Amino acid sequence: MSAQADPAQRVAIGISFGNSYSSIAFTSSEGKAEVIANEDGDRQIPSILSYVEGEELHGGQAKSQLVRNAKNTVAYFRDFLGQDFKSIDPTPAHQSAHPVESANTVAFKIRDSEAEEENTVTVSEITARHLRRLRQSASDYLGKDVNAAVVTVPTNFSDAQKDALKSAAKDAGLEVLQFISEPTAAVLAYDARPDAKLTDKIIVVADLGGTRSDVTVIASRGGIYTILAAVHDFDVSGSKLDQVLIDYFAKEFIKKHKSAGDPRENDRSMAKLKLECESVKKSLSIGQSANFSVESLAGGVDFTATINRTRYDLLGNKLFGAFTRLVSHAVEKADLDPLDISEIILAGGNSHTPKVASAVANAFPESTTVLAPSTSPTAINPSELAVRGAAIQASLIQEFEADDIEQSLHPMVTVTPHLSTAVGVLLISGDESNGIFHAIVDAETPLPVRRTATISTPREGGDVLIKLVEGARHIKVTKPEPKPKAEKADDDDEDSDDDDSEDEDEELREKTWKIGAPIAEAALRGVTKGAKVEVQINIQPDLSVTALFREVGGKGGVRGQVQGKAANGSA
């Protein structure tokens, strides 16, 4: 370990280890994250291992073994790691080796050697083998022995799971520098782009993965991220979308070949169906229609069919709706309004589906940007978001000592007070009832914080008042003119209900500020005509506020401090 612990010897990559796919990335010398393709040329490497006569197959090769060699193929094992047998959901592993209980952990009975008998291989061993293959691919690509990694995990990954993953990584010869959560990695991937501007915003990361979906609400304040809420749903997933297609094609098949039987009842036919449906799903993300073609699907009958995107959108409508509801639910859970959300980052392979993006975009106001390949040409490939973030983080911390990293991750450092209300200035009028509030520091900003703002002054200059106040975000709902509604109500009683709901949808919702308690007042005298005033606020964790007001380019200025209340500070 000592050689690995030496930061100078470290070659660190980012690993995103998912249930269905894993990816590896590194940060080039120009600071750009690049996703590494494995020997097969895959950038999304299926998290699958398969054993044929003692030979280990990995990734795409292993995935194709699901049809012929399902019993010796291990897939979808990430979520089993570090869990006891009772608490795992073995559903995703139906078409591959089934998990069994072994000595308080989950294992697979597979023939992984040339010998006839089956070996019981624990999930941590499988993970170690998988990570070893990933490490090998990365080492081959970089020409250097990779020995450290930043690994992304879901936000609800327990410490036990992290520990299990860490030790599995150690067995694979990788030092885990840090676990970072997938949604933050996605945000980091976007924020690390050279043209990215640092603004205070609230971002929703909606990850529609292969076996689960996770939606996370993140406050990004000056490049520091705080998770406000997270929801997980194991019923809304890419495999369910596959299932929809499977059912569709199976029915089509039965319609045409009644005698061949239902392909869903035969394991091999099912595996073939599943693989083909996944690729059909992928092609539908790009083209308007896709071909489905399986040789000897069931009863020796070949099957070919075509599906267009509209049909797919209709078939998956229920799931798209469920996913959108999940996103809205996460926003509610964070006590926020859709208007507060500035960006929605769609992550996970299934976010390539245009309908997912459009369904989510429809649920949010126009001010919300949806970042997905179908809505934004500059969007990063949603399958690569997490791994890019991990690679960026890896490059940032790879020269730190392990101790240093651990200390920085300690709750002493990471837990910090966050402002519950925004702090800003009153404009136009110093009176709280007439003035217009403009935030300088937004709510949910971690403390300590320092912000600077430049503010215009009255046209003729002179003495100005600067009043620092708190502001609460308020959603102003204005109903449209009630007239047409009244007319319709006369027509039909039954219709009126529908109209009401429609009208509610048409409500005009606006984000406004409710002016809260004043904090401080300051006067800046003799401001020259047309000059601007610079305000710098510095809020400490003990809630003391230091403010500096001065004319831009001018000398001196007014400086003042408001002491934080001890009682408030600790709360």
Next chain:
Amino acid sequence: MSAIVEINLPLPVLPEGWAGEKDFKPVGSLSKTNDRKIEPVGPHFLAYARRVRHKRTFSEDERIQAQANVKSVEEEDPDDIDEPEDPQMLLREAKDWKSQDHYAILGITRYRWKATPEQIKRAHRRKVLKHHPDKRAAAGGTEDDQFFKCIQKAHEVLSDPVRRRQFDSVDEAAEVDPPSKKDTQKGNFYKLWGKVFEAEGRFSTKQPVPKLGNAKSTKEEVENFYNFWYNFDSWRSFEYLDEDVPDDGESRDQKRHVERKNNAARKKKKTEDTARLRHLVDDALALDERIKLFRQAEHAEKNKRRFAKEAEQKRLAEEAAKAKEEEARLAKEAEEAEKAQKLEGKKAKEAAKNAAKKNKRVVRGAVKDANYFHASGNAPASQVDAALNDVDAIIAKIDNSELATLAGKLNNEKDAGKIKEIFKAEDERLGLGSKSLA
């Protein structure tokens, strides 16, 4: 930090009569905060963590970071300092290239054998730019290109790995003389000898060369170090000092003679060098305090083991003696107890005898009191005799304890009838059927 917030609405005009100390008036305080965990990700978090862990404010951190950045820029190109050129050196003739210090010519004496090919290349370029004959001419100097030729020669030698090694082998300026015994005794053994071994280590074919270490090095490290140096595999060679071989094809014998001489000289120098190194390591070993300490420790360990063994033996002997003593003591005690018991038994017997005598007396007395069981008047002699005989028979029949109970019953009993009854009961119990009691 994040970009400056631009606000385009104007600030309000200061109302009349507003006043505050230094134009600032705190009015309230911020409302409560929520404690949340921030995600430990991204460059801004690292900056935040740095500030928190070092308890820096924003501006302090900015200042420190700015300094750190400047420093790292400087370190990136440390080569570009120009070493001062010795004016004597500038007058060198190219034909004396064998005696010139190539590193000094290129201005990289601070690296010498450690200089990377890249550094040599850059140093050469720098010198060429400065000393090119054309530049000299342009500066109004002579067209003397001797020093430029020296530079070219130095580059030629140093850029060829084989020739560079030949030169490095005899580069006297890179040698570090072993310190005198006196110097090392002042306590800087590791510092002084460390440099010597580092310099000698450049000749090793095996890299990396183990370090001399310090006073805290383990025995294994120290042994490893000296083993390495006693088995030193050196690439040092002395071709560079060869005498020039005549190349005119005139006299083949002369040429061969010089070659042979050169070969012999090389071999001799090599042997000398090996001996020198061996001697050097011997000296270091002799002066190395650690060796003594290890020996002492070993000795102490041995002694400790011996002491422990002896102590163990002593303890065993003591224990045996103690056990013997204890045994003797126990035997003695037992003997004494037996004696005491015997004495006690004797006394008790005596006492019982006395008591029996007394009881007998009481019983006999009782017979007398009962008028020898005669009805009335003085008992005839025969009656007396028979009664006493019967009583004696009873006494003979019963043991001491029964005698004592009988005596107890008869004691203080004056009524002749009762006495007779008592005797009768006793007689019946024993089944003697004494006539006198009938």
